[in-house]
Amino acid sequence: MIDYDPFSEEARTNALPIYSRLRDEAPAYYISKYDAWALSRFQDIWDCSSDPRFSTASGTTPAQVLTKDQPVTPMLNVMDPPDHTKLRAAIRKCFLPEHLKALEPVARKVFSGLVDEVFEQGEADLVQDLAAKLSVRVACLAIGLPVEDGPLLTDLVSRFFAHDPGRQGMTADGLAALQELTDYCVEKARERRRTPEDGPEALDALVKFELSGRRFSDDEVASHLTMLVIGGSETFPKTLANGIVRLWEHKDQRAALVADPKGIPAAYDEILRYDMPTQFLCRTLRGDIELHGYTLRAGQAVLLLYASANRDEREFDDPDRFDTRRGAKRFLTFGAGTHACLGTHVARMEGKITLETILSRMPDYEVDLDAAVRLRTEFVQGYSRLPIRF
């Protein structure tokens, strides 16, 4: 019998073995404590990603759907089609390749500047000194927030994700940080409404957007903005840190990329597949479905174990091998279908420019794993500090 609880010590610190058992022995696994089903196989998760019976209207995070201590406020990701489709189409321009063509050189310059700041000292924290500072600034540029507010936003988002080892779900300080972030976004929404701009940034699109003839209130705009700030700043540093560790562990593959940087985009895809920070997101069923001999009933929660799907041997050959030349064309790090990550192109652009810069300026970097700090929650796992020397 498998005993899987996403909040258990095992699932938070060494989840891959239990994911493997779930895929083989219980691909639809019922967790009575939360009246929830866990799906762990690639194809199942892929297939339900556009299925309208899998709703996000009751939330997507474990703190919204399982422990229910995070409120569900209006955000793009907790809307279902058709409203979701309309809003997404209205705000996505700033995250798509055409707009990013102008953003990429800016991001590259920002990242070079961050590397300049630490270069002489020969050591840095990859997460806090480099990656987090880049991603929050890029998020601000894309969304339309002042870049100089980056440090404030980084701090709020990292408090939001903090985990209290003795307790499930969100911390009181995490909820307070979410409120502070919301208050900040309300202020920015008000300012933008007073002096509207005609840019492609998400903030402009949000203050102008009309759904059934009604504009969003400042609180609604703010709630949508918080999701974009959190999504835009939090996961990239953890993904890059994982990649920096994997390339350091596989020095032959690192050397090959130093010699031929054209392989970097494909290598970044493998980094994305291999260690994704977000373990799962949730859905709530709107209708009954039959899966693997069980009936999953309307009203029950479903966990989509993306981190398991990315290691599914039914989809990937030798999935536990890290191979920067694998060339996998699909994986579930960004989800898929209706709610596939809006920041996919931004994340890939950031991965490309940061790896190009790091591998050209510090090709022989060393990682101090003993001094690294890992965030290990049921929801997001990855390095919050990663000291490197170069």
Added chain:
Amino acid sequence: MKVLVDCDLCEANALCMESCSEVFRVNEDDTLSILMSEIPERLRPQVAEAVRLCPRQALKIEG
């Protein structure tokens, strides 16, 4: 055989173009053009692969 694209979903991931550039073209402005209204049977495997890979699940084969 025809291929249908849901333009509300398509976000220029361009995997379809990688699978079959004879049928799919992602334009500079992030829109997708389907280059043939009637697709010859010989291209079915590549078009099916494009449908399978699309991360937004925006493509469908008809016929």
